Amino acid sequence: MKKVSCNVFTDGKSECDFEITGETAEEMGSNGKPHCMEAHPELVEAWKNMPKEEAEKWYKEFEANFANLEDA
Numbered sequence: 001m002k003k004v005s006c007n008v009f010t011d012g013k014s015e016c017d018f019e020i021t022g023e024t025a026e027e028m029g030s031n032g033k034p035h036c037m038e039a040h041p042e043l044v045e046a047w048k049n050m051p052k053e054e055a056e057k058w059y060k061e062f063e064a065n066f067a068n069l070e071d072a
């Protein structure tokens, strides 16, 4: 299992140190979502309006970096 702090998860857009964990990048993404919806609704809104290519690029990078994250 890997862990990441919210501010890394959100690409530095939050100053939050909430810890998000997951066995896979996908699981981490879905685990981070409820926290972001509650704590950072403005970021969730920005993601919704993000162009598809940009969102895909972000997710690819997130997936590629997943193995380098700290073990939880």
Ligand SMILES: [Zn+2]
Pocket (backbone or CB within 6 Å): 006, 007, 014, 016, 017, 018, 035, 036, 039, 040
């Ligand atoms: Zn947060």
